[in-house]
Amino acid sequence: MKASCHFEPIVVSKNNLLVQIPNKLTVVEAIAFKREYPQWMDKVGVKKIILDFGKTKIIDSSGVGSLVALMKSAKEKNITLQIWSVNPQVAEVFSLIGMEKVLPIISHTEPTIPISESRLVDSPPLTHPSVRSKTKRLMDIVGGLIGLTFVGVLFIPIAIAIKLDSPGPILFSQTRCGWMGKRFKIWKFRSMVTNAEALKDKIDNEAQGAFFKNENDPRITRVGRFLRKTSLDEFPQFWNVVKGEMSLVGTRPPTPDEVEKYEIPNWQRLDVRPGLSGEWQVNGRSKIKSFEDVIKLDLRYQENWSLMYDLKLIFKTIIVIFSKDSGAV
Structure with missing residues (x-):
C-alpha cells in the first residue's frame, strides 16, 4: 500500500518539534508517519516531540500501532513525547488502550476534551x-x-x-x-x-x-x-x-x-x-x-x-x- 501522506514538523524551540497529525490516522497515514519520524528524532538537539491531534477525528488500530512504534523509538533515544488536543473519538481510543497512562496528554487547542470526560460508551470509535x-x-x-x-x-x-x-x-x-x-x-x-x-x-x-x-x-x-x-x-x-x-x-x-x-x-x-x-x-x-x-x-x-x-x-x-x-x- 502506497503512503502518500506527508508530515512536516514545526520547530517550536531549539529542542522541541511540533507535528500536526492529519484529520485521520489510519493505515496509509500510519505508514507515512512511521516512515518519517526517524528523521525527526535524528535532528541534532531534539529532546521533545509534540503530537498535535487537534484536527484528528479518526484513528484506527494502524494509527495506534504507529504511535506504539514511535514510543519505543523515542524511549531508545531518550526523547520525550507529548500529545496535544485530543478530540472525543480519538480520546475514546486513547482511553480504551490506556494511552494516557504512558504518554502525557495536554489540552492546548479547541476543540479539546480531556480523556476522563470523553467516554462515548454508546458511540465507539469508528474502525469497522x-x-x-x-x-x-x-x-x-x-x-x-x-x-x-x-x-x-x-x-x-x-x-x-x-x-x-x-x-x-x-x-x-x-x-x-x-x-x-x-x-x-x-x-x-x-x-x-x-x-x-x-x-x-x-x-x-x-x-x-x-x-x-x-x-x-x-x-x-x-x-x-x-x-x-x-x-x-x-x-x-x-x-x-x-x-x-x-x-x-x-x-x-x-x-x-x-x-x-x-x-x-x-x-x-x-x-x-x-x-x-x-x-x-x-x-x-x-x-x-x-x-x-x-x-x-x-x-x-x-x-x-x-x-x-x-x-x-x-x-x-x-x-x-x-x-x-x-x-x-
Whole structure:
C-alpha cells in the first residue's frame, strides 16, 4: 500500500518539534508517519516531540500501532513525547488502550476534551462497522449466554478429566490483544501442562511470522488433544463474548508478543473485535502456518462482513467442529 501522506514538523524551540497529525490516522497515514519520524528524532538537539491531534477525528488500530512504534523509538533515544488536543473519538481510543497512562496528554487547542470526560460508551470509535452494530452485539450476548449454559453442563466431567490426566488448574488464562490492541484475559479449559509457557522457547515454531504453531506440541496433554480436537477448550471464552471483549465471529486474538512483531499494516486485523470463530478457524486453522495467510483471512472477513456473513461462518464452524479433521494443534 502506497503512503502518500506527508508530515512536516514545526520547530517550536531549539529542542522541541511540533507535528500536526492529519484529520485521520489510519493505515496509509500510519505508514507515512512511521516512515518519517526517524528523521525527526535524528535532528541534532531534539529532546521533545509534540503530537498535535487537534484536527484528528479518526484513528484506527494502524494509527495506534504507529504511535506504539514511535514510543519505543523515542524511549531508545531518550526523547520525550507529548500529545496535544485530543478530540472525543480519538480520546475514546486513547482511553480504551490506556494511552494516557504512558504518554502525557495536554489540552492546548479547541476543540479539546480531556480523556476522563470523553467516554462515548454508546458511540465507539469508528474502525469497522461490525464494532458499532447493535444487532451483532445482541447476537453475541444471546450466543454467549447459550454457550455458557453448555459450559455449565460440561464443566464437571471436563474438570474431572483434566484433573485425572494432569495436575494443575482446570482453567487456563492468558493475556491477549483485542479490539484496537486493548489487552484482556482470555479463558480456556487447560489443554497443556502447567509450565507450558516456560517450555515454549524449547519447542520448534513451525509457523512463519508473528504467531506460534507446532503440530506435535509435546506440551499438550492427552485430554487436551481431545479438547482441542472438539474445540471444547474454547468454550469458557463465551464469558469473554458476554463481557464484550470478544465476539462470536471475528479475528484470532493475538498475544502481546505477537503484536510486538507487527508491521503497521498488520494492525488492521485489530480493527474488529476478536472472535471465537472466523475465517481462520473455518479455513484449516491447523494447516495454516503462514502469518501472512492469517492476515489475508482476517482482512477478507473485514471486507465481507455482514450479519448474514457472521451467521454463515457460525454455521461453517459447527460443521468443522464435527468433522474428523477439525480442531487446533
